[in-house]
Amino acid sequence: MGAAVIRLFAVLLCFTAASPALAHSGSVSGGFVGGLSHPLFGLDHAVAMVAVGLWGAFLEAPAIFILPVVFPLVMALGGVLG
Secondary structure, three states, rough: OOHHHOOOOOOHHHHHHHHOOOOOOOOOOHHHHHHHHHHHHHHHHHHHHHHHHHOOOHOOOOOHHHHHHHHHHHHHHHHHHO
8 A cells, every 4th residue: 555655646746747848839820720720731740641641651551541541530639638
């Protein structure tokens, strides 16, 4: 029981000590429209989409068709969870 309390305390300490990631600071124009348009027009997302397409082409069928569909779905799921 003592080890569980120590682990819980360590996890809570990590949560309180963590700072926000701010991964997109400065790249989003701000506001609701900026947040919605960034996944479509943000350079980091565009590069990721091209990389997924190239990866699917490298893996050939059926990945060439599945990866470009799954990538935006997973990205949308991450947005919903966020």
